[in-house]
Amino acid sequence: xxxxxxxxxxxxxxxxxxxxxxxxxxxxxxxxxxxxxxxxxxxxxxxxxxxxxxxxxxxxxxxx
Numbered sequence: 001x002x003x004x005x006x007x008x009x010x011x012x013x014x015x016x017x018x019x020x021x022x023x024x025x026x027x028x029x030x031x032x033x034x035x036x037x038x039x040x041x042x043x044x045x046x047x048x049x050x051x052x053x054x055x056x057x058x059x060x061x062x063x064x
Contacts (some may be wrong), residue, residue: 009033
């Protein structure tokens with residue numbers, strides 16, 4: 001997943017570099033690069049947190 005994300009960010013970065021101005025480039029990078037990356041990381045981390053909580057509950061039931 002990370003290699004795809006890195007490739008996607010590279011393409012978005014190159015796309016934002018060829019925009020007419022710095023402001024347009026930053027806006028494009030923020031909308032098409034930063035926000036989707038943040039959402040993907042948030043979703044991925046949310047799944048990991050749920051798995052960790054389930055594992056902790058199972059450990060408590062077995063140990064306690």
